[in-house]
Amino acid sequence: MHICATAAWGGLVITSGLLVLPGLRAEASGEDLAHFVGRLSAAAAFALLAVLITGIYNANRGLAGSLVPLAHSDWGLILNAKIGLVNAAIVLGGINRLVYLPRIRRAASHSAAASSFQTILKAEAVVMIGILSTAAVLAHTIPGSHPSGWS
Numbered sequence: 001m002h003i004c005a006t007a008a009w010g011g012l013v014i015t016s017g018l019l020v021l022p023g024l025r026a027e028a029s030g031e032d033l034a035h036f037v038g039r040l041s042a043a044a045a046f047a048l049l050a051v052l053i054t055g056i057y058n059a060n061r062g063l064a065g066s067l068v069p070l071a072h073s074d075w076g077l078i079l080n081a082k083i084g085l086v087n088a089a090i091v092l093g094g095i096n097r098l099v100y101l102p103r104i105r106r107a108a109s110h111s112a113a114a115s116s117f118q119t120i121l122k123a124e125a126v127v128m129i130g131i132l133s134t135a136a137v138l139a140h141t142i143p144g145s146h147p148s149g150w151s
Contacts, residue, residue: 002058005050006135010128012044013089017121025114033114034105041097048090055086062143075141082134085127092124 024036059079063069070076096117103113 002051002054005047005054006132009044009047009051010132012040012047013093013121013128014125016040017118017125021118021121025118030104030107037096037101037104037114037117041093041101044093045097048093051086064143069143073142075138075143078134078138078141082131082138085131085134089124089127089131092120092127096120096124 021037024033028036062075062079070080100113100117100120104117107113
């Protein structure tokens, strides 16, 4: 479930930020652009909620209910890095959702707000690639709760 939710969130951010939104800004009306970014934001928020719920469950399993492995195992350190990247992506997405999405929806000219939205979405896409890379390393690391996972 966590992998599916992450794929949805990452896919939305990466494809929209790097492929869809640049073309849409050039071709679509302001109303269509506002509709797209509103739907994108809602879908990404839903996928993020699923990522957080399933991620907390998976982290708890890997930590065996103890926070000690977060600081004393390779798995825990990699998980900390992934959590930091997820937090960065949440902040970037939150800025877009709370600052630029309302501006796009109400502005007569969407160009400045849409440009800022796109720039932040591209940055979020780069962070998302980091999240996916960190997750791949984490998947091939012995969980922190396992004795051989301790440094």
